[in-house]
Amino acid sequence: MLEVADTKKVVEGVAGSRLLNFIAPLLENRNGKTEVVKVTEHFNVERHQDRSLDSFLNLHRVNDIQGINRFFRLVNDKLKVEGHFVGCVETLEQRRSRLFEKFPPLVNLAYYGVDFVFKRIFPKFRFTKKVYFTLTGGRNRALSKSEVLGRLVYCGFDIEEAEEIDGKLYFKVRKISEPLAEAEPSTGLLLRIKRIGYRGEPITVYKFRTMHPYAQYIQAYVFEQNDLQNGGKFANDFRITKWGRWMRKFWIDEIPMLYNILRGDLKLVGVRPLSEHYLSLYSAEHKVLRVKGKPGLIPPFYADMPSTLDEIMESESRYMNAYFQDPFSTDLNVCLRAVSNILLKKARSH
DSSP, X not given: OOOXXXXXXXXXXXXXXXXXXXXXXXXXXXXXXXXXXXXXXXXXXXXXOTTOEEEEXXXXXXXXXXXXXXXXXXXXXXXXXXXXXXXXXXXXXXXXXXXXXXXXXXXXHHHHHHHHIIIIIGGGSHHHHHHXXXXXXXXXXXXXXXXXXXXXXHTTEEEXXXXXXXXXXXXXXEEOSOOOOSOOOOOSSEEEXXXXXXXXXXXXXXXXXXXXXXXXXXXXXXXXXXXXXXXXXXXXXXXXXXXXXXXXXXXXXXXXXXXXXXXXXXXXXXXXXXXXXXXXXXXXXXXXXXXXXXXXXXXXXXXXXXXXXXXXXXXXXXXHHHHHHOHHHHHHHHHHHHHHHHHHSOOOOO
16 A cells, blocks of 8 residues: 555656645545555455445546446445545547547548447447447447446445546545445436336336436436526536437427326326435425326426426416316316417427
8 A cells, every 4th residue: 555645646647736636635534545546457446355445546437447337336345434436537528529639620520420339329238238348348438427427326426526637527426325226227218217106106207318327316416516497407417418408309208108108107287207306306295295196298387387496386286286176177278288388489398
C-alpha cells in the first residue's frame, strides 16, 4: 500500500491535478485503507478481503471492463459500509467529440455511425451480444453517463459527485447497501417498468425504451440535481435519448401500454401510473386518493395542462372526486378535452 504522498504523485502523474483535487478528501484519511489501481480484470479486486477497504480508486475507464456489474459488485464486497469508490468512464458525448476531432469531416461521421452501431447497439441485444464480446473482449464499449451511474446505484452505491475531467466522467460514489437482489434490467427496446397501480399494488407497465439502460435507478439523483420543470417532468433529464424525445413527442413509446389495458392493469382514462420515487413527491393525502382508482393511459393532465406539481395534484384530485361520482361521464369529458388539446393546441409528452 502506497503512502499518501506517493499515492498523490501516482494520481497526478496519470490524470493531473484536477483529478487529484477531486479525490483529495479520500486520500487525506490516514486511518483508512485506500487502494489506487488502474485495472480492468476482476481478479485485481477479488484479491482483497471482503469489507477491508475504506476507498477503492480505479483510474482505468469502465468502457474496457467486461462484466461491468460483476466488477461493481466485487468493489461493493471489498468496501466497508460508507466506503467510497472512484472510477471513470468515457461517455457517449465525450466519445463522439473525440472521434469527430480525430477524423476529417464526413469520414468522422461515417466512422462514428459504424462505431455507434457496433459498440453501442450490438451489446444490448441477445443475438448480437455474443458477436460483440467475441470480437472485442468487451473492450472500448460505448456507454452513456446514465447507464454507468444507474449500474452503480443498482450495485448498492449512492452517487456523491460526477465531474468531467480531461475527456472522461469521473464519479465518486459511496457504498450504502448490498447490490440489489432483483434481476438485471432489460437493455432492449421493450421495457418492463415497475409502477404503483390500483390500491397501491405494484404493476408492470410495458413501454418502448426512450431512456438509456439503468436510467430508472437514478431518478432520485436526477431530481436532486435538477428538480422539476413546468409540467411535472424532470428538468435537464440526461437519461432520455435523442430518439426517445422524438418517440415521446408522438406517444410512440406508450403503444405497448395498450397491452396493459387489455390485461386490466390500466384503463383508457385515469391518473398515470407512477414510480415509487415520483409518487413520494406527492402529499400524503393525495397519495391515498390517487390509488383508489385504476390508473390510465390518458391522464387528466392533458385535459387541464397544469404546470406545477401542486397544480398536477389539484387536477388529479378534481378528476378522482368527479370519477367517483360519475365514472363514465368523467372519463368521456377528460378524454375529449385531452384529445382536443393534443390535436388543436399541440400538447405533447416530453
